[in-house]
Amino acid sequence: MMEIELPKMHQSQQDMDLIDILWRQDIDLGAGREVFDYSHRQKESALQRQRALEEEKRQHLLREQEKALLAQLQLDEETGEFVPRPPAAAQPPPPAAPAEVTQNGLFTEDDGNPLSFDECMQLLAESFPLVEAIETTPPPLDAPTSVPAGSDGPDMMVPSQSPLPQQKTSQDLEQAWLELLSIPELQQCLNMQMEEALEPTSFNPAGAQTELQDPNYNFYMPGLTDMVANTADTVCPAGYLNTFEGPLPSIIPPDNLNQMTLKAPEMNAGFSPDGFCDMFYPGLVNAKVDSGAAPVAAGGNAALPLAELQSAPPLKPADVPEFALEEGFESRKPEAEAEFADSDSGLSLDASPNASSPEKSTCGDGSFGFSDSDVEEMDSDPGSTESDVSDMFPLTFNPDAYQTATSVATPPAQPPEAKPERPKTEPEEGSGHDKRPFTKDKHGKRRGESRLSRDEQRAQALHIPFTVDMIINLPVDDFNEMMSRQQLNEAQLALVRDIRRRGKNKVAAQNCRKRKMENIVGLEYELDSLKEERERLLREKTETGSSLREMKKQLSSLYLEVFSLLRDENGKPYSPNEYSLQQTSDGTVFLVPRIKKTLIKPEGN
DNA sequence: CATTGCTGTCATGGA
DNA sequence: GCTCCATGACAGCAA
Numbered sequence: 001m002m003e004i005e006l007p008k009m010h011q012s013q014q015d016m017d018l019i020d021i022l023w024r025q026d027i028d029l030g031a032g033r034e035v036f037d038y039s040h041r042q043k044e045s046a047l048q049r050q051r052a053l054e055e056e057k058r059q060h061l062l063r064e065q066e067k068a069l070l071a072q073l074q075l076d077e078e079t080g081e082f083v084p085r086p087p088a089a090a091q092p093p094p095p096a097a098p099a100e101v102t103q104n105g106l107f108t109e110d111d112g113n114p115l116s117f118d119e120c121m122q123l124l125a126e127s128f129p130l131v132e133a134i135e136t137t138p139p140p141l142d143a144p145t146s147v148p149a150g151s152d153g154p155d156m157m158v159p160s161q162s163p164l165p166q167q168k169t170s171q172d173l174e175q176a177w178l179e180l181l182s183i184p185e186l187q188q189c190l191n192m193q194m195e196e197a198l199e200p201t202s203f204n205p206a207g208a209q210t211e212l213q214d215p216n217y218n219f220y221m222p223g224l225t226d227m228v229a230n231t232a233d234t235v236c237p238a239g240y241l242n243t244f245e246g247p248l249p250s251i252i253p254p255d256n257l258n259q260m261t262l263k264a265p266e267m268n269a270g271f272s273p274d275g276f277c278d279m280f281y282p283g284l285v286n287a288k289v290d291s292g293a294a295p296v297a298a299g300g301n302a303a304l305p306l307a308e309l310q311s312a313p314p315l316k317p318a319d320v321p322e323f324a325l326e327e328g329f330e331s332r333k334p335e336a337e338a339e340f341a342d343s344d345s346g347l348s349l350d351a352s353p354n355a356s357s358p359e360k361s362t363c364g365d366g367s368f369g370f371s372d373s374d375v376e377e378m379d380s381d382p383g384s385t386e387s388d389v390s391d392m393f394p395l396t397f398n399p400d401a402y403q404t405a406t407s408v409a410t411p412p413a414q415p416p417e418a419k420p421e422r423p424k425t426e427p428e429e430g431s432g433h434d435k436r437p438f439t440k441d442k443h444g445k446r447r448g449e450s451r452l453s454r455d456e457q458r459a460q461a462l463h464i465p466f467t468v469d470m471i472i473n474l475p476v477d478d479f480n481e482m483m484s485r486q487q488l489n490e491a492q493l494a495l496v497r498d499i500r501r502r503g504k505n506k507v508a509a510q511n512c513r514k515r516k517m518e519n520i521v522g523l524e525y526e527l528d529s530l531k532e533e534r535e536r537l538l539r540e541k542t543e544t545g546s547s548l549r550e551m552k553k554q555l556s557s558l559y560l561e562v563f564s565l566l567r568d569e570n571g572k573p574y575s576p577n578e579y580s581l582q583q584t585s586d587g588t589v590f591l592v593p594r595i596k597k598t599l600i601k602p603e604g605n
Numbered sequence: 606c607a608t609t610g611c612t613g614t615c616a617t618g619g620a
Numbered sequence: 621g622c623t624c625c626a627t628g629a630c631a632g633c634a635a
Contacts, residue, residue, distance in 0.1 A: 512626055515626085515627095
C-alpha cells in the first residue's frame, strides 16, 4: 500500500528504485537483474532503504491479514461451521491473481482495467477482512498495468522502459505478491482447525516462500504455498508474463472474473505442471470424472477442454480445497493420489453428500487421531460417504461453505449496477454444477465402490502405506509382517485393523448371503423334487389300488366258478352259505363247512 | 410416500 | 485369549 504511494511521490527515482528492488527480489527468485539495474545502480543505498520499507510494509500486511484470518477462524470455530469459506476463498484467489497479472500485461497503461483489480480486491476483501488494507493498494496498481514489461522483459524492457512502466511493474509485482500472500491466507483459514493435528509437512518450499510469505502458510496450505512458490519463482522473474499471457489475455476480459476462474486450469498448465497442476488438478480431474466426463488420467488435467471447465466451474473450487487440504495434511503419496482418482467417485460422492450433510462441520475436530470407528461414525451420517476426507479436514471440506465463499467471491466481481450478467451465470455455476453433478455421480456408483473408496480415503488420509486390498486380502502372517515393517501410529493401526475387519466381514457377509441364496435355491429345488415324488407316489398308489380291486374281483369270480363246480355224494352242488373253500400253505384246497365252523367256534369258546 | 432389494457393518457365537 | 469365520440383525440407499 504504502509502497505504491511512495513511488508516486518520488516518481521517476523512487519508481526506479522500487523497480530495482522488485527486480532484486526477482533476482533472488532467479531472475536476471543486470537488465534493470544499469541506470539505477547509483542509488543502491536508497534502494536498500526502500527495500527495507517494502519488506516492512509487506510484513505488516501479512500480519494484518493473519490477524484478520485468525479472527475469522476464531469466529468460525465458535460457530463450528467456519470450514467452508476457506476453500471457496482459496480457489478464487489463485485464478484471480494470475488473472490480474495477465490483465495488467494485456491492458498495460491504457487499460489498467480498474474493474478487474477491484473485483479481485473485492474478492479478497470478502474472503478476508484485511483486504481493506490491500484495497488501498489497488488504485495505484490499476494505473500501472505495465506488468508485462516488468515480468516479461526484465531483460528486454527494463533498459528502455520509462519510470512509469517501471512503477507499474513494481506495482504489479506487489499485487502479485499480495495475491500470492492472500492465497496462503485463504488456505490458512481453511486449514486453521487442522493446524494442531497436522504435522509440519515437507511442502515448505522455503526458497519459493520468500520474505513475504509467512512460514505458517506452508504449514497450513502446503499445496497452495507450493503454488505460490512456483508462481513466485517462475512467474515473477521472467516466466511471470509468459506463463499468464498465453491463456489469460486472450480469454479473460478484465471484468469477467468468472471466466478467469474458469481459465484457471489453463493457467495452471502454464505454471508448473508438476506441482501446481498436481495440487489442484487432481480435484479437477476428479470433478470431471464425477461429472461423468471421460476418465482423466493423473496428468490429464491440462487436457481438459475449456468448455468442460466452464460447464463445471463450481466443481473445481470444491475439489481443489479438498485436495489442497489433503496435501496439506501430509504430503500425499503418488499412490494415494492414484487411488484418489479411482476413489474419485467416492470423492465426488463425498462432495455432494458433504454439501447436504451438516455433520461435517460438527465432526470437524481437526484431530486425525480418530480411529476408524470414529470415522465410521462420521461416515455413517447419511450422505457423508464422501465426507470422510471432509471429516478429516473439516475446514476444507465444507462444500456449502465453499459455495458460499464462491458466491461471495463472485458478487464482488458483479457490482450490482455494473455487471448484472455475472451474477446470473456464476450463481448457476456455483450452486448448480458443484454439488448436483457430484451427487448424481455418487449415487450412480455402486455402494461397494463408494465403500471401498471410503476406506481408501481413510487410508489415504492417514497416509497408510498399504492398499486396502492388501490390508484385507493378505494372509495373516503376511499382513502382520507388512504391519511390522511400517511404523504406524495407533490411529493408523486402528484404521488398518478396522479396514481389515470390515473388509473381511464384508466378504464374509457376501459369502454368507451367497450361501444363503444357494441354500434357498437348493431347498426350493428339493421341494420341487419332493413334490414330484409325492405326486408320483400318489399316482402309484392309485394304480395299485385299482389293480388290487381288479384282482379281488377276478378272485371272487374264480372262487364262485370253482365252488359251483363242486358236487356232494348225491350230485348236488354245495351251498355257498354252508361251505367255503380254503387253501392251506401247501396249496391244498379244502371244502370247509361253515356250519361246522360256527359250531366249532362255540365249542372252542 | 411406502415398499423392496441390495449392501455394508456390527454384534455374537462357534471353531 | 486371540483370530477367523459365519450369521442374524440393523441401517442406509436406490429403484
